[in-house]
Amino acid sequence: MAEAFTAAWYTAVFCVVVVTVVLLKLKGASASRRDDGGLRKKNLPPGPWTLPVIGSMYCLLGGLPHHALHRLARRYGPVMLLRLGHVSTLVVSSPEAAREVMKTQDAALANRPVYVTMNIFTYAGQNIALSPYTSTHWKELRRLCATELLSPRRVLAFRPIREEEAASLVAAIISSSSSPTAAPVNVSEKIRLMMNDIITRAILGNRSPQREAYLHEMGNALKLLAGFNLIDLFPASRLAKVIGGRSLREARQVHARLDRIVKSIIHTHAQAMSADREKEDLLHILLRLQKDGGLKTTLTMDVISSTLFELFSAGSETTMTTITWAMSELMRNPHAMERAQAEIRQLLQGKTKVREEDIEGRLHYLQMVIKETLRLHPPVPMLLPRLVAAEGEPCKIMGFDVPPGTTVLVNAWAIGRDENSWDNATEFRPERFEDDVVDFNGADFRFLPGGAGRRMCPGLMFGLSNIELTLTTLLYHFDWKLPNRASSTELDMSESQGITARRKTDLWLQATPYVPTNANM
Numbered sequence: 233m234a235e236a237f238t239a240a241w242y243t244a245v246f247c248v249v250v251v252t253v254v255l256l257k258l259k260g261a262s263a264s265r266r267d268d269g270g271l272r273k274k275n276l277p278p279g280p281w282t283l284p285v286i287g288s289m290y291c292l293l294g295g296l297p298h299h300a301l302h303r304l305a306r307r308y309g310p311v312m313l314l315r316l317g318h319v320s321t322l323v324v325s326s327p328e329a330a331r332e333v334m335k336t337q338d339a340a341l342a343n344r345p346v347y348v349t350m351n352i353f354t355y356a357g358q359n360i361a362l363s364p365y366t367s368t369h370w371k372e373l374r375r376l377c378a379t380e381l382l383s384p385r386r387v388l389a390f391r392p393i394r395e396e397e398a399a400s401l402v403a404a405i406i407s408s409s410s411s412p413t414a415a416p417v418n419v420s421e422k423i424r425l426m427m428n429d430i431i432t433r434a435i436l437g438n439r440s441p442q443r444e445a446y447l448h449e450m451g452n453a454l455k456l457l458a459g460f461n462l463i464d465l466f467p468a469s470r471l472a473k474v475i476g477g478r479s480l481r482e483a484r485q486v487h488a489r490l491d492r493i494v495k496s497i498i499h500t501h502a503q504a505m506s507a508d509r510e511k512e513d514l515l516h517i518l519l520r521l522q523k524d525g526g527l528k529t530t531l532t533m534d535v536i537s538s539t540l541f542e543l544f545s546a547g548s549e550t551t552m553t554t555i556t557w558a559m560s561e562l563m564r565n566p567h568a569m570e571r572a573q574a575e576i577r578q579l580l581q582g583k584t585k586v587r588e589e590d591i592e593g594r595l596h597y598l599q600m601v602i603k604e605t606l607r608l609h610p611p612v613p614m615l616l617p618r619l620v621a622a623e624g625e626p627c628k629i630m631g632f633d634v635p636p637g638t639t640v641l642v643n644a645w646a647i648g649r650d651e652n653s654w655d656n657a658t659e660f661r662p663e664r665f666e667d668d669v670v671d672f673n674g675a676d677f678r679f680l681p682g683g684a685g686r687r688m689c690p691g692l693m694f695g696l697s698n699i700e701l702t703l704t705t706l707l708y709h710f711d712w713k714l715p716n717r718a719s720s721t722e723l724d725m726s727e728s729q730g731i732t733a734r735r736k737t738d739l740w741l742q743a744t745p746y747v748p749t750n751a752n753m
């Protein structure tokens with residue numbers, strides 16, 4: 233007993249010594265960075281006090297960042313300045329402050345910081361989301377994707393893909409729920425596959441034969457991108473590079489595997505180039521432009537790979553997250569489920585298949601369900617970070633001076649739950665949108681699922697079409713119950729940590745087919 237105590241005591245002392253040495257080392261590295269350029273005289277936003285080295289990172293311990301920052305904002309207000317390691321970070325949590333960031337100061341704040349881990353997965357920031365917004369590269373890539381993949385005309389052209397995938401989803405659920413044991417269905421998994429298939433078919437013209445391997449590696453990548461890596465927080469510290477080296481190595485390995493998959497997809501595709509421009513998909517267009525020129529930016533293989541990775545992940549992850557949250561909220565709110573199903577079943581009465589032309593603009597309650605889901609569960613809860621230029625004057629936000637080089641985070645999750653904007657803000661009540669006409673177009677800063685301003689999501693319309701058709705299909709063709717007769721209040725609603733706020737656990741539900749399906753579905 234005494235020996236065990238002594239061993240534990242020595243271990244504790246050893247740990248304290250190691251942590252102290254590490255902190256002092258990191259502090260040494262930070263000392264040279266502490267020239268505040270006279271900022272002390274400026275009107276800095278309020279924020280929690282900072283510890284040496286780690287700054288205000290202790291405030292984020294033990295919870296998801298968007299939750300912790302929401303709680304902090306109640307104390308320090310909607311414009312807060314924190315120091316996360318070496319990184320000066322502004323967090324805004326009200327519609328008014330978001331308007332200043334994404335409208336008044338939109339041009340000044342339209343660039344993104346590029347963290348080390350992110351740098352690895354984006355081939356050194358060569359994708360749309362991270363390229364500087366003034367660059368020709370960003371303008372041309374964004375325009376190309378907008379016209380060839382995400383324009384209303386293209387989104388409409390992908391209708392058959394969506395409808396075929398929805399029919400396959402019904403068949404897959406029927407086959408798992410009609411087995412003798414009628415096992416519950418992993419709704420999250422089914423939706424993940426379906427969203428991935430829709431986006432790959434839209435970009436490549438067909439499903440990817442490597443989808444399982446790709447999805448597996450993409451899951452790994454999202455985990456690695458989930459939080460701040462030590463090196464992201466202490467970019468100048470050699471010690472942080474040593475301590476954080478393991479996860480960096482892992483990121484490089486996952487990226488190398490993803491790169492092999494994407495490059496092999498590109499290679500196979502290049503061999504099947506069509507001479508008919510009408511039949512070109514997005515990857516064919518990129519490959520043709522690479523070969524023949526026509527853009528001012530150079531489309532290297534890495535640029536094409538990073539664009540594909542970005543579109544595959546942005547396109548599937550956000551929509552799959554929204555659909556599973558919508559189903560979860562409907563399970564927890566039987567009245568809303570009943571109303572949504574009644575609306576759909578009345579409109580589609582007698583049909584054996586959901587077709588978009590039958591539902592277009594007619595499912596008002598379902599549209600409110602989707603809005604309410606995006607209000608409470610924006611899939612990208614902190615949007616994507618923006619950056620105050622490192623050189624020049626501080627940027628003014630709500631009268632405060634924000635230092636050059638500061639990362640700016642908009643807590644869309646907190647804004648969606650702001651009691652000043654929404655009655656009973658934490659309750660799922662789709663009916664609230666009956667009187668309150670709020671849209672996704674980035675003009676109403678109370679509701680920002682796709683961001684706003686120059687960096688607003690270009691894929692919202694495509695995403696919403698996928699979400700609406702899938703939810704209609706699930707609610708039309710099946711009645712849903714929680715497994716093991718669990719009550720609706722028992723459904724776990726925890727979120728996972730990451731750039732996107734997915735459900736922490738997969739959603740498993742028991743499906744009972746509602747509409748008899750015919751053989752040619």
Ligand code: HEM
Pocket residue numbers: 360361362374382431542543544546547548550551554611612615616617680681682683684686687688689690691692694695696
């Ligand atoms: C419901 C569906 C979706 C949601 C909620 C969503 C949300 C977002 C958000 C919050 C941002 C960052 C905006 C900002 O920082 O202000 C973003 C950016 C982006 N999204 Fe989406 N997204 C969705 C669907 C899609 C789809 C389907 C695609 C493409 C296939 C896509 C491609 C992109 C791209 C390329 C960017 C980067 C834009 C830039 O920085 O210039 N998104 N999205």
